[in-house]
Amino acid sequence: MAQMDLSPEKKKVADKVVILSKELIILVIVFTISLFSFLFIAYRVFYLDNTGADEKAFAIAHSLVSSNTTKIMEFITFFGSHYFMIPANVLLCIYFLVKKRGRYSIKVSAIALSSVLIMFGLKLLFNRHRPLIPLLAPAKGLSFPSGHAFMSVCFYGLLMMIIWKEEKAHPVLKWTLLVLVIALLLSIGFSRIYLRVHYFTDVLAGYCIGSTWLFLSSYIIDRIQPAGLKKIQVS
Template identity: 50%
Template structure:
């Protein structure tokens, strides 16, 4: 009996330590993303610095080719609404009808729609024009922050969070997470390669996307726990009366 209790106590402290490590890492990344966003915003709109944007454009210019054009157009498509809307709807259907996980099916559209609203709000607030000479095609709308970068972080980042929490096999878990991180980076880079965004637009999109994802996941998890506690109380009351 004592041995079993001792094992449970050790398991509890191990889980608590792991949770603390996770929270510490997320908090550090949150502070870094916030600091980077403030720094980029000040650099672009207060100091009017363009050195980084020009340097990245010049570097990518040396790598322009027909093959790379096709590759970057494909990856940029994976960050468009034409792809993300069906992808979100498919995920909602999967969690709602197959996995029967109601809260995941709520979190997905809540994060997607709020991210979209935040993107339009920030674009209107900063009102930065896009690069004047795109590589292949013109893009509509304003430039800062990059919508592709922001929406990629919130959508694929949510997938990363779900994989981290649900996939048990460590090799599979970290392989999937690594591939999704690479995908996010390439989607953002494709926008600069195609000259429809500045590098600072993409960095800002990554930062604000991460900040919003962390905030919304935390908030929705709080609401989920509160809702479950209320439901449990409602279920318990009839049982007490029956007793």
């Protein structure tokens, strides 16, 4: 059977369908792994009462304690706090509004607000108290999942998605930024364990449920956003 030649327009549409299919497969895989990982962690902590991983993580962190390291961890943990996240999300929204990328502005706002509600809802649901002996001042609120980890994944993860889709960025610059953002994201999580304001399982659960919500909400927003916003792009 002879192969049918496609017009340039139809070929472009076909290429977009292939790309969309690949993105959807990746989305489903990441979403499934993240969600089931979160449920598995919650099951081990609250049903099996297995906290061995938390104790080992505290032991490793304790072996690294020094005055200089503590200052570094305090500095890093700031970038996952609401003192940084709130203005950072606002500035990112303003940036995309100025650049006339309305869909990104809506996505940043929607994910930021919804993730806060989900985070507090989960904390109230699991009602896990903070570690009893913090390294410095005790943190307020409940412990599971880590709000720093959750909010950091939603913010920095979305930032990585935007960087990845930026076609004009040089590949070396793109990969450098992605590696730096990932390093910061992991460092924020470790800082919470080091400062003993969160358990290791709190942080891991925050990463998992944050990834779950980031990918799910991002996909939903892309599907339901007003059609007119898709045309607001800067070439």
